[in-house]
Amino acid sequence: ILNVEQSPQSLHVQEGDSTNFTCSFPSSNFYALHWYRWETAKSPEALFVMTLNGDEKKKGRISATLNTKEGYSYLYIKGSQPEDSATYLCAQDYGGATNKLIFGTGTLLAVQP
Amino acid sequence: DAGVTQSPTHLIKTRGQHVTLRCSPISGHKSVSWYQQVLGQGPQFIFQYYEKEERGRGNFPDRFSARQFPNYSSELNVNALLLGDSALYLCASSGGTGSYEQYFGPGTRLTVT
Numbered sequence: 001i002l003n004v005e006q007s008p009q010s011l012h013v014q015e016g017d018s019t020n021f022t023c024s025f026p027s028s029n030f031y032a033l034h035w036y037r038w039e040t041a042k043s044p045e046a047l048f049v050m051t052l053n054g055d056e057k058k059k060g061r062i063s064a065t066l067n068t069k070e071g072y073s074y075l076y077i078k079g080s081q082p083e084d085s086a087t088y089l090c091a092q093d094y095g096g097a098t099n100k101l102i103f104g105t106g107t108l109l110a111v112q113p
Numbered sequence: 114d115a116g117v118t119q120s121p122t123h124l125i126k127t128r129g130q131h132v133t134l135r136c137s138p139i140s141g142h143k144s145v146s147w148y149q150q151v152l153g154q155g156p157q158f159i160f161q162y163y164e165k166e167e168r169g170r171g172n173f174p175d176r177f178s179a180r181q182f183p184n185y186s187s188e189l190n191v192n193a194l195l196l197g198d199s200a201l202y203l204c205a206s207s208g209g210t211g212s213y214e215q216y217f218g219p220g221t222r223l224t225v226t
Contacts, residue, residue: 004155032213043116044203044217051213089155098169099144099207101215103155 004092006104013080014112020076021107023090027071031095035064035075038106039086047075049093080111115140117206117218125224126194134189134221138206144168145187146215147179148203156203162187191223199225 005024013019025033032051036044048057053068061078077084087108091101118137126132138145144163148156158171162181176192185206191198201222205215 034213034215036217041219043219046214046216049213091155093213097163098161099146099215100158100161100169100171101146101148101156101205102158103148105153105155 004090004102004104006088006090006107008107009105010108010110012110012112015080015082017080017111018076018078019080019109020074021088021109023073023075023104025071025073025090025092025102027068029094030068030071030092032093033066033073034091034093034101035073036089036091037086038089044089047088077109080109082111082113085109085111117204117216119202119204119218119221121221122219123222123224125226127226128194128196130194130225131190131192132194132223134191134202134204134223135186136189136204136206136218137186138204139216142206142208142216143185144207145181145185146205146207147187147189148205149173150201150203150220151199159189159202194225196225199223 035047038044048064050066055066063076066073087106089106091103120135146161147159150156160179161169165181179189181187201220203220204218207215
């Protein structure tokens with residue numbers, strides 16, 4: 001994998017459903033992985049920064065896992081609510097002097113009431 | 114505390130014109146990064162500045178330039194605008210080198226006609 005890739009591109013679920021998305025990234029020279037939640041016309045909101053293989057982080061009904069050896073991260077939302085509707089972006093952080101983020105194209109989640 | 118602020122919110126320019134976008138980081142943050150987000154893609158890294166010095170530059174032409182001021186605010190300048198420069202321009206601030214979290218502003222929507 002040369003780029004950061006996210007799947008699926010979009011997802012439509014019913015309120016109360018649990019869902020998960022995937023972020024794949026180059027596993028060599030790993031430094032950190034960021035997850036953002038981005039609602040239309042608002043600032044991207046930082047959810048998690050993950051640095052260690054096997055990391056698991058949780059924020060309310062949202063959690064994420066990280067596998068740096070195989071180059072993937074999963075984001076889980078338990079019991080989706082309409083307010084969870086947003087684009088979820090992951091970004092690989094190459095660290096160093098730049099801390100440049102390489103973003104995937106995002107997963108658009110729509111939660112129907 | 115105020116988050117990252119950007120101005121203006123929206124801007125319409127004509128091909129060939131010049132534009133200046135502004136960003137104020139979170140108080141205490143010394144690093145500012147600029148990203149361009151075109152519809153359907155993830156944000157693309159343009160520049161990072163830390164303590165008023167350029168620390169990184171993405172794959173953008175020389176028409177794009179930036180600077181950081183003593184109060185850590187930043188300007189992004191784009192000369193000789195092209196239709197393809199129409200995008201959302203995001204600014205992110207962080208505590209600096211080695212600091213993982215990056216916080217984004219709401220962006221400036223630039224339309225070039």
